[in-house]
Amino acid sequence: MNDILGELSWRGLIAQTTDLDALRRDLAAGPLTLYCGFDPTAESLHVGNLMPLLTLRRFQLAGHRPIALAGGATGFVGDPSGRDSERTLMDAETIKGRVGRIRAQMERFLDFGDGPTDALMVDNLDWTGQMSAIEFLRDVGKHFSVNVMLQRESVSARLEGGGLSYTEFSYVLLQSNDYRELYRRYGCRLQVGGNDQWGNITAGLDLIRRTESGSGHALTVPLVTSATGQKFGKSTGGGSLWLDPAMTSPYALYQYFLNTDDRDVSTYLRYLTFLPREEIEALDAAVAERPHAREAQRRLAEEIVALVHGRDEVGRVQAASAALFGGGALEGLDEPTLAAALAEAPSVSVAGEVPPLVDLLAEGLSLSKSDARRAVRDGGAYLNNARVTDEAAVPGEGDWLHGRFLVLRRGKRSVAVVERAKA
RNA sequence: GGCGGGUUGCCCGAGCGGUCAAAGGGAGCAGACUGUAAAUCUGUCGGCACAGCCUACGAAGGUUCGAACCCUUCACCCGCCA
Numbered sequence: 001m002n003d004i005l006g007e008l009s010w011r012g013l014i015a016q017t018t019d020l021d022a023l024r025r026d027l028a029a030g031p032l033t034l035y036c037g038f039d040p041t042a043e044s045l046h047v048g049n050l051m052p053l054l055t056l057r058r059f060q061l062a063g064h065r066p067i068a069l070a071g072g073a074t075g076f077v078g079d080p081s082g083r084d085s086e087r088t089l090m091d092a093e094t095i096k097g098r099v100g101r102i103r104a105q106m107e108r109f110l111d112f113g114d115g116p117t118d119a120l121m122v123d124n125l126d127w128t129g130q131m132s133a134i135e136f137l138r139d140v141g142k143h144f145s146v147n148v149m150l151q152r153e154s155v156s157a158r159l160e161g162g163g164l165s166y167t168e169f170s171y172v173l174l175q176s177n178d179y180r181e182l183y184r185r186y187g188c189r190l191q192v193g194g195n196d197q198w199g200n201i202t203a204g205l206d207l208i209r210r211t212e213s214g215s216g217h218a219l220t221v222p223l224v225t226s227a228t229g230q231k232f233g234k235s236t237g238g239g240s241l242w243l244d245p246a247m248t249s250p251y252a253l254y255q256y257f258l259n260t261d262d263r264d265v266s267t268y269l270r271y272l273t274f275l276p277r278e279e280i281e282a283l284d285a286a287v288a289e290r291p292h293a294r295e296a297q298r299r300l301a302e303e304i305v306a307l308v309h310g311r312d313e314v315g316r317v318q319a320a321s322a323a324l325f326g327g328g329a330l331e332g333l334d335e336p337t338l339a340a341a342l343a344e345a346p347s348v349s350v351a352g353e354v355p356p357l358v359d360l361l362a363e364g365l366s367l368s369k370s371d372a373r374r375a376v377r378d379g380g381a382y383l384n385n386a387r388v389t390d391e392a393a394v395p396g397e398g399d400w401l402h403g404r405f406l407v408l409r410r411g412k413r414s415v416a417v418v419e420r421a422k423a
Numbered sequence: 424g425g426c427g428g429g430u431u432g433c434c435c436g437a438g439c440g441g442u443c444a445a446a447g448g449g450a451g452c453a454g455a456c457u458g459u460a461a462a463u464c465u466g467u468c469g470g471c472a473c474a475g476c477c478u479a480c481g482a483a484g485g486u487u488c489g490a491a492c493c494c495u496u497c498a499c500c501c502g503c504c505a
Binding site: 163255258259260261262263265290291292293294297321324325368369370371373374375377378379380381410411412413 | 452453454457458459460461466467468469470471473500501
């Protein structure tokens with residue numbers, strides 16, 4: 001419970017840290033305030049953001065106080081870390097909307113309140129927004145050496161490639177100022193982040209040292225790549241895996257993790273779940289002994305859906321998976337079970353004349369008509385678990401399950417429901 | 424400000440007057456095999472009213488029977504010089 005560093009360590013969650021012994025002493029001394037920031041780079045957080053977010057949670061469970069920071073200000077500028085080209089600037093409205101959504105998502109993972117270990121939510125726009133350019137240059141910029149900044153990996157990589165603007169070059173100053181501000185306001189003395197944030201975090205420590213004569217810590221979590229070398233979270237399986245259920249359905253999220261490579265599942269269990277060590281080690285053994293049972297994958301998928309969408313969702317998602325992979329016996333399911341299983345799948349409502357299957361497929365799964373036709377032609381389209389091969393097919397009266405539903409599927413992961421509007 | 428190089432589909436990248444919706448690779452998607460795994464193989468991979476049509480090769484004009492390819496202007500990027 002208290003040995004948070006030991007916990008992070010066996011999970012493999014420590015990529016880099018500043019003086020580990022000093023950090024251990026500070027953690028032992030009582031609740032430590034720590035933070036992690038998330039920029040509004042998209043309409044939703046994605047599974048890649050889960051690692052640092054859950055790390056905040058782990059610290060909270062161990063008796064420390066986490067601060068979740070939404071990058072309302074840094075979102076305007078764009079972090080050059082890990083990017084090989086300049087970001088496109090977003091307008092204020094977009095950023096504001098995204099910050100709101102991201103804040104709501106972060107709230108799910110932490111306990112907020114006024115207690116000593118209750119989490120805080122902040123937006124760096126609050127202290128950055130009204131700062132003047134002069135103030136910024138004098139109070140922040142003065143403490144940074146360009147010589148040092150040029151040494152940074154994220155900068156030098158860009159200098160060799162497509163170059164970078166002064167705006168992105170300055171990003172590190174904003175993030176450093178955030179750390180200092182939280183240090184001043186809340187005594188925040190630890191910043192966590194993905195390993196690509198190492199430079200940004202330590203720059204903040206330097207600023208605190210110089211201007212506050214204070215000290216703090218940095219801890220980064222590894223960047224995840226799958227066994228096949230794919231970047232995790234940002235562009236996997238037909239786009240990104242978003243935490244927003246409207247953007248990535250819980251079913252798709254579940255299916256994604258259910259399909260985890262044997263070589264990755266053990267790592268993911270450590271990184272992305274709160275399961276205790278003994279249980280994870282037992283699952284490791286299960287993978288080695290009877291891989292075909294895929295117990296570890298099931299548990300992983302279950303835990304992640306529970307974390308992101310809640311335990312209730314797990315049942316629905318499993319029911320849907322069982323129904324769709326249960327051997328095609330959809331007709332055998334009673335109406336409430338079927339309705340529950342399909343509750344979170346995207347749905348299309350039909351009134352009057354039934355359109356051709358291709359149209360329903362396109363609408364239900366947000367595909368172009370060409371994609372929908374292609375799915376049929378490739379043999380990847382299913383109506384009620386039966387493959388459809390006729391591009392001109394139109395669902396018949398007998399296809400409606402319980403007179404109400406059609407279950408459309410493309411491949412293994414994409415499902416949609418057509419529901420007949422009540423007359 | 425001057426000179427030179429560049430801007431091609433999700434990404435990388437070939438094409439340099441017709442046979443180009445554009446080679447090749449990667450990613451994605453689907454299928455086969457399997458364990459809803461990996462590897463492998465196959466197909467596919469701009470849109471649509473789909474054996475045809477429309478839109479596309481930074482933008483706008485022009486030359487031409489015909490332009491991603493030639494010319495002009497503009498924008499942006501990179502490099503060298505100032």
